[in-house]
Each structure stands twice: as structure tokens, then as C-alpha cells.
Amino acid sequence: MTLCDQFRNKVTFKIAYCGPSGSGKTENLHHIQKKLDPHFRGELIVEAEENGSSSREFLPVNAPVLDGCQTQFNLYTVSDYPGSSRHCGNLLQDVDDIIFVADSDPTRLGANIKALQSTRQALEINGRNPEEMPFVFQFNKSDLPGAIFPDQLDEALSIQTPSFLCCAISGYQVFATLDHCSQIVLNNFHSSAVKCRERIEEEIVASSSKIALSR
Numbered sequence: 001m002t003l004c005d006q007f008r009n010k011v012t013f014k015i016a017y018c019g020p021s022g023s024g025k026t027e028n029l030h031h032i033q034k035k036l037d038p039h040f041r042g043e044l045i046v047e048a049e050e051n052g053s054s055s056r057e058f059l060p061v062n063a064p065v066l067d068g069c070q071t072q073f074n075l076y077t078v079s080d081y082p083g084s085s086r087h088c089g090n091l092l093q094d095v096d097d098i099i100f101v102a103d104s105d106p107t108r109l110g111a112n113i114k115a116l117q118s119t120r121q122a123l124e125i126n127g128r129n130p131e132e133m134p135f136v137f138q139f140n141k142s143d144l145p146g147a148i149f150p151d152q153l154d155e156a157l158s159i160q161t162p163s164f165l166c167c168a169i170s171g172y173q174v175f176a177t178l179d180h181c182s183q184i185v186l187n188n189f190h191s192s193a194v195k196c197r198e199r200i201e202e203e204i205v206a207s208s209s210k211i212a213l214s215r
Helices: 025-035 106-125 150-156 174-214
Strands: 003-005 010-018 045-048 055-066 069-077 097-103 135-140 163-165
Touching: 010 025, 010 106, 010 174, 025 055, 025 069, 025 097, 025 135, 025 174, 069 174, 097 106, 097 174, 106 150, 135 150, 135 174, 150 163, 163 174
Parallel strands: 010 069, 010 097, 097 135, 135 163
Antiparallel strands: 003 010, 045 055, 055 069
């Protein structure tokens, strides 16, 4: 979930790149790290999984100031392998949005479906409702000869929202995907903040009324 540090005047959001192994999650982060000025991002960190079978990447990205607060997006890749729903849970339990990187290679359709099921299962294990979690879908390797048609992936993955055709190696639509995801996160944060302020104001009014009546 969104982390607000009032002492440092900082808001931190968490975005996870999920999808089948080899779909292009790592390439997304590498392209972002390569193209962004070092002033706007940290170092790309590779963390080994506990069972040693895979690794995950982490990249902090600085965003424009939001309501007077420094804003940061922490980007993570989530590994996909047998039993991954148990191991990636810690990353997904407090995630603000998910970018699902689907592989457009026609031989990987089944892997895409299994990876999405694993992601949804990991959310449920950690008490998150997959139906309430924002998903942004990216169809990577769309430049491949014989790539799966977008409408086929939409149907196979039951996608009801806009998706992005991408080539993570060249960088095509990598930032467009991230920008769209970031906007969803910021809009949700703003909406939650407004509702929170309204609730506080209502409680203050109700409390004042009770005090007045008790006199």
C-alpha cells in the first residue's frame, strides 16, 4: 500500500511487474534505468530469491512533487516459477498497481495464463482482492513474426481494460505503460485522500454537535 512518511515529507508507491518467465519484465526495468537521468532514479538492484532459483529487480524512480510531498515509485519484478505464489507474496501484499507483462510469442499463451493465475493467487494469499487490484497489461514482443494477436490475448486473459503493445528491448511503449500505470496510482491516491479528508471533517462536525448538545 502507499507509504506516507510525514517526517520526510515523502510519499512512496509500489508497482510490480508480473508475468511469465522471459516475458520482458527485466527488460522493462533495464530500459527505464538506462533512459532516465540518474537524478530521477536510483540504482537497479538485483535481489536473489530465498530458494536461489531466481532473482528479482528493484528500481526506485523519483516523480514530480505531489501536494508538496516528494514522490517515489518503487518498481519491482516478480519472478514466475513453480510455487512462486508463495514466494512473491511479500512483494504483492502492499503493491499499489500491477503491470502484467504478457509474452506475445504464440508458444507462450499457456504460460501467460498460468502466470496471471499465479499472480491472482498470490494476492489472495496475502488478503488482497484481485478484482479490486488495478492491472495494466503490456503485450511484449509484439514485433515478433507470428506474434499472438492482441484480441486473442485479451480473450485468453479476460482483459477488459486498454493494453499496450510493446517491445521492451527497443523501448517501444515501455514508458507509455509505466505512465499509464502511474496515473492510475496517483488518481487512486488522490481519491482516497479526498475521502479521508471528508470523513475527518464529518467526524469533527459530528463531535462538535455532540459537545453543543451536552451543554
